[in-house]
Amino acid sequence: MKRNQFIKSIGITSLIIPTLPLVSFSKPQEEPQLNKALVEEFVRVSHGKLDMVKELLKEHPTLLNAAHDWGGGDFETGLGAASHVGNKDVAQYLLDRGAQANVFTVALFGKMDILKAMIEFSPSLINAKGPHGFTLLHHAEKGGDDALEIKEYLMSLGQKETRIPLY
Template sequence: MKTNNYISRRAVVKSSIFGALAVAIPNVAYAKTTVESKRQPKNINDLFYRYPAIHEDIVSEVVGKSHFDLNRVRELVDKRPELSRATWDWGFGDWETAIGAASHVGRRDIVTYLISKGAKPNIFTFAILGAFEIVKNMIEFYPGIQKNYGPHGISLLEHAEAGLRMKDKMTSKQISNSENLISYLGTLGNANGEVFLNEPEDKENYLGDYKYGDGENDGFSVKLNMRKMLTLGSLGAFGGALYRVKENVFKYNKFPTVSIHFNKENRKVVSLEVREPDLVLVAKKV
C-alpha cells in the first residue's frame, strides 16, 4: 500500500508538470503519449518495491556471475553499464562489488571488461593484476592498508596470488610482476591478515541446520566449503567462512563485530548464537 501511494503521488506530480507544458507547447501532449505508450509498465504494481533502484535480483546476478561467467556479465552490463559498479551484501555486511568478485578469483578478463564499462578498481584489483609499483606506492603512502580485507575476509596477499590463476593466458612480464608483488607482500608480514586457531577436531559436530523462528527460512546452515572450512549461511545455503578464535567461538568472514558462538551439551552442539552489535540471535540445532 505504501508503495502504491508513493507511486501515485509521483504520477500526479509528473502529470501536472506535463499538463502545464502541454498548455504552453501543444506538441508536448502528443510526445508524452508516444513515450508513455512505449515505456509505461502494464501494471504499476509490478515495479520493484525500491524503484527507481535497480532490482536486487539483477544486482545479485551481476555480482554472482562476475566470479566466473564473462559472457553473462557482458549480456547484463552491455545493456546497463551502470551495473559494472554493482554491489551486493552477502550477509552481515559482507559487501562485494562485481569487480571485487572477479578480483578475488583471479578473473583478469572479467576485471578488465568491468573497468572498461566504468567499474572502480581498488588496491585488491591492482593486486590481482600484478600492478607491483602501484600497490607498493599505495602501501607506502598509507602504511597498514595491506592489512585490510577484501570481500569474504580475503586478504591482499591472497588477491595477489589469485592473479596467477590465469597464468596460461598471461605474458612473461605480467607473470614476473605478479611474482614480484607476491614476494613483496610476503616480506611485510601482515598482508595475509590475522592468524586464527585451527578448526576443531570434531567439526562435523557443528554441521547441520539451526532454526531461530517458525518461518520456512528462519534459520542457518553450517556446512563445509570447498576448502573444508566451516561456513554459516542462510538455511540450506553456503555462506561465509568461520574462523576460530577460541573454543566454540568463531568470527564470521573475519569481521570484527560478528561472532558465532556454539553451545554444547554433553559434548554435542545443540545451538548457536549470532552476536553482532545490538543483537544476539539464538538458533537451535534441528
C-alpha cells in the same frame, strides 16, 4: 555587547521577517535503486561468466560499480568478484568499461608501483579485507606469475593470511 544593546543597535525593523517568496529546492528526479536480486546475479556471474557479464551490463550499465551486500559488512562488486577468484578476463572487461579499481585488483594484476604507492599513502591497506575477507596476499596469489613480485613484497611485510574473517 549585551543582548539588549544588540537589539537596539539593529533596530526593530530588522527583526521583522522579510516576506520573500517561498522557493522550493527539489532534488533532480532520482533513478530508482537497482533491484537487489539483479545486483546479486551480476556479482555472481562476475566470478567467471564473461558472456553473462556482457549481457547484463548491456541491459543495465549502472551495474558496473554496484555492490551486493552479503551481510555482516561483506560487500562485493563485479570487479571484486572477478578479482578474488583471479578471473582477469572479466576483471579487465569491467575495468575497460570504467569499473572502480581498488588495491585488490591492483594486486591481482601485479601492478607493484601502484600497490606500493597506495600502501605508502595509506599504510593500513596492508591489512585490508576484500570481499569475503580475502586479503591482498590472496589476490596476489590469484594473479599468478604476473603478481609474483607483489606476493613476495607482501610476505616480506609479514603477510601470511589469505583470508581474514570479516567479523
